[in-house]
Amino acid sequence: MATDATEKIAVKLTLGQYLSSIRRDRKMTLRQVEQITDKEVSNAYLSQIENDKIKQPSPNVLYALAEIYKIDYEKLMEMAGHIAPAKGRAEGQRHGRLATFAEHSLTPEEEAELIDYLNWMRIRKTQS
Amino acid sequence: MATDATEKIAVKLTLGQYLSSIRRDRKMTLRQVEQITDKEVSNAYLSQIENDKIKQPSPNVLYALAEIYKIDYEKLMEMAGHIAPAKGRAEGQRHGRLATFAEHSLTPEEEAELIDYLNWMRIRKTQS
DNA sequence: CCATTTTGCTAAGTACATCAAGCATGCAAT
DNA sequence: ATTGCATGCTTGATGTACTTAGCAAAATGG
Known part of the structure; x- marks a missing residue:
């Protein structure tokens, strides 16, 4: 406790x-x-x-x-309700694959295209 | 620097x-x-x-x-001037944009979909 | 070319944090 | 008693974060 x-x-x-x-x-x-x-x-x-x-x-x-x-x-x-989760984010840890992907083996063009796609994904979600 | x-x-x-x-x-x-x-x-x-x-x-x-x-x-x-001193930040590493993206908040679904898209991107390239 | 949508922006209003001033009570000491 | 002050608190005014409705220019497209 x-x-x-x-x-x-x-x-x-x-x-x-x-x-x-x-x-x-x-x-x-x-x-x-x-x-x-x-x-x-x-x-x-x-x-x-x-x-x-x-x-x-x-x-x-x-x-x-x-x-x-x-x-x-x-x-x-x-x-006070100012969420302020601070750095506490260290726990979850769930994603690793894409992060390591992006860190090592992405060309700038690939990165740009992926980011665009990410944005589109998220917009699509909030519109349904 | x-x-x-x-x-x-x-x-x-x-x-x-x-x-x-x-x-x-x-x-x-x-x-x-x-x-x-x-x-x-x-x-x-x-x-x-x-x-x-x-x-x-x-x-x-x-x-x-x-x-x-x-x-x-x-x-x-x-x-923003909200002091937020953040004291002993053990932070440091910086990489590509997508890496920081992926590191932080991608839902598992988003990650999966992005990886799929990445693969498709690369396949497409090698076929042209 | 004109019509529609998209984009960034602004104007006017509402809500709320914050300050300056003051009020009311309690508590000492003379 | 009464003066003095310290305490916690309220009130009225002000600034500013944030909202809603809307506009003008740019883009899009037929």
């Missing part, structure tokens, strides 16, 4: 709840955060975020918060 | 210029992108992005574009 870092709470918190609990844990005030981030996150704004009045705080803001709280930026991005 | 993928152009492009050049390189139209992304990026909006009318497209949009163009999401995030 153990979903992720900072678990212990099983039910999923909203971004605001999470940020709020963390700030209290760090024993900081809204205005302290404002100061430390050099106004990048105003106290008023942070309040709204913590009360879930804001749905998607910008990456910049999230980054600032992640830095001063020392928590994972990517996780915040995910919680 | 060689700053990154798709180099050859040394002067730094704006996000819009970069996205525009890449789209033309992939030989897609604004509306094709709109279709492929299933309206997640409308043609009108993409036009504004490419002409730098929009300063900071959202991560979601950037992600969608990175996926269909097969370019680095983190790089777009950086260009």
